Amino acid sequence: MENIIECRNLTHYYGKRKIYENLSFSVPKGRILGLLGKNGTGKTTTINILSGYLKPRSGECLIFGENTMTAPPAMRKKIGLLIEGHVQYQFMNIEQIERFYSKFYPNQWHRDAYYELMAKLQVAPRQVISRMSCGQRSQVALGLILAQNPELLILDDFSIGLDPGYRRLFVEYLRDYARTFNKTVFLTSHIIQDMERLIDDCIIMDYGGILTQKPIAQLMQTFHRFTFQLPENFKLNIDDKQLLHPAVIGKKGELYSFLTQNNVEQLLKKYNVPFSNLVTENMNLEDVFIGLTGKY
Numbered sequence: 001m002e003n004i005i006e007c008r009n010l011t012h013y014y015g016k017r018k019i020y021e022n023l024s025f026s027v028p029k030g031r032i033l034g035l036l037g038k039n040g041t042g043k044t045t046t047i048n049i050l051s052g053y054l055k056p057r058s059g060e061c062l063i064f065g066e067n068t069m070t071a072p073p074a075m076r077k078k079i080g081l082l083i084e085g086h087v088q089y090q091f092m093n094i095e096q097i098e099r100f101y102s103k104f105y106p107n108q109w110h111r112d113a114y115y116e117l118m119a120k121l122q123v124a125p126r127q128v129i130s131r132m133s134c135g136q137r138s139q140v141a142l143g144l145i146l147a148q149n150p151e152l153l154i155l156d157d158f159s160i161g162l163d164p165g166y167r168r169l170f171v172e173y174l175r176d177y178a179r180t181f182n183k184t185v186f187l188t189s190h191i192i193q194d195m196e197r198l199i200d201d202c203i204i205m206d207y208g209g210i211l212t213q214k215p216i217a218q219l220m221q222t223f224h225r226f227t228f229q230l231p232e233n234f235k236l237n238i239d240d241k242q243l244l245h246p247a248v249i250g251k252k253g254e255l256y257s258f259l260t261q262n263n264v265e266q267l268l269k270k271y272n273v274p275f276s277n278l279v280t281e282n283m284n285l286e287d288v289f290i291g292l293t294g295k296y
Contacts, residue, residue, distance in 0.1 A: 001028040004152055004184040005050065010059035012045055019045050020209050023059070027201070032178055032185040034195040034216075036289055037205035043188045047156045050186065051081050063152065077105075080150035082141055082158060090130040094118055094140070097129065101144050113177065114147035120169055135162040139170060146177060153178075155187040159194055167191065171198045196285035204292050211292050216285070223288050226264050227254045228275040238271050245294050256291030 005027035012019045019042040027033045037043050048054035049061050052068040061068045066075045089097055102109045118125070121139055129137055139162070145153060158174075159167045171194050178185050189195055195202070196216070203213045212219065230236075230253045236246045238255070243264065246255040253275060257264055261280045268275050283291065 003027065004029050005061070005063055005186060007046075007049075007061045008059055010046075010049065010056045010061065012042070012049070012054075012056045018208065020205070023209055025203055025210065025213055027184060027186055029184055030178075030182045031200045032175070032187070032198060033201045033203065034199035035186070035188045035203050035205065036192065036195065038207075038293055041205045041207055043205065044156060047083065047154060047188065050154055051079075051083075052076075078151040080145035080148050080153045082138075082145055082153075082155045090137070091128070093126045093128050094123055095125045097140070097144070098147065101147070105148050108149045110147050110149040113149070114143040117143040117146065117170075117173060120173060121166065135166060138162065139166070142170070142174075149181075151184065153183060153185045153187070155185065157189055158187055159189050159191050167194055168197075174198065192286040192289055193284075202285070204289060206293050219288060220282070220285065222258050223256065223283070223291065224258075225254060225256050225281040225283055225287065225291055226261070226278060227252060227281060228268070228273075228278045229253070231274055234274065236273065238267075238273070240267060240271070243267060244291060 003026040005025075007026070008024050010023040011021045023042075023046075035043050035046060045054065049056050050063065050068060052071060055069055063071065064075050064078060066072070089100065092100065098111060098114055102111060117139065121136060123132070123136060123140075129140055132140070138158070142155070142158065145155075159170065162170065174185070175198050177183065187199075199216050201214070202216050202219055204211045212223075214222075230248060230251055232251055234248065234253075236248055236253055238246045242257055242259055244256040246253065248254075253273070255264075259267070261278060265278055268278070
C-alpha cells in the first residue's frame with residue numbers, strides 16, 4: 001500500500017529537553033490516522049515537522065516522497081493544513097472569503113464542499129467571520145481546506161471551540177468526505193471520543209516516543225483492562241512491562257495489558273498476587289488511552 005506520509009527516526013529537542021527520539025511512522029493512502037498524546041508529548045511538534053515549519057534535530061519526514069523541508073510548491077499544494085482553527089481576513093463574510101481563496105486554486109477548487117459544511121452549520125452566506133464564535137470560525141477554516149480538494153489533510157486540534165453537537169456533525173461529515181473522495185487525513189484532537197468515531201488508525205504517544213500504532217479496531221480488540229479481587233490492605237508489587245499501571249482501589253486490583261486473560265493470570269501467580277475473580281473488560285478509546293499512558 002502506498003504511503004503518503006513516512007517519518008523516519010525523528011529526534012527533536014527544545015533546548016536540552018528531549019521531545020522524542022527515533023520516532024518513525026507511516027500513513028497509507030486513503031487512511032485517517034489520529035495522533036493521541038498528553039500535553040507536551042510532541043503532537044504539535046510533529047504537525048510542525050510535517051508542515052515543514054520545523055526542522056527536526058535528526059531524521060526526516062517525507063510526504064508524497066518529498067522531504068518536507070525542501071518540498072516544492074507543487075507538492076505543498078496537495079496538502080490542506082489546519083493549525084488550531086485559525087482563519088485569516090475575518091472582516092470578510094462567508095461568500096467573500098470563499099471567492100477570495102478560490103482564486104488560489106483555480107484548477108481544483110471544490111466550492112460545494114465548503115457550502116455544504118456551511119449549510120450544515122446553519123451559517124448565513126453573508127455572516128461576517130469576526131462576529132462568529134470561535135468554533136464557527138474554526139469550521140470556516142476547515143470548509144476552506146475541504147474546498148481546496150487536497151490529497152492530504154493535516155488537522156491540528158480540529159474540533160477546538162465546538163460544542164458536542166457540532167463536533168459530532170463535523171466528525172461525520174469529515175469521515176464521509178474522506179472515504180468518498182479517498183483522502184488521507186492526519187489529525188490530532190484532545191477530545192478522544194471524536195477520534196474513536198472518525199479514525200482508521202491510531203498512534204498513541206508518551207513522553208519520548210510512540211507507545212503503539214495500530215488500526216483502531218485491532219487496538220480496541222486486543223488491549224484490555226483486567227480487574228480482580230484482593231485481600232484487604234494488599235499492595236501490588238509488579239514490575240513487568242506487559243502489565244501496565246497496576247493499582248489497588250480498596251480490595252479491587254486493576255491493570256492493563258495486550259495479553260490474554262490466561263497470560264495475565266500466569267503472571268499474577270508469578271508475582272505471588274493472591275487474586276480472585278479475574279475479569280477482562282473491553283474499553284472505549286479514552287479508557288484505552290488512559291490505560292496506555294496512565295492517569296497522571
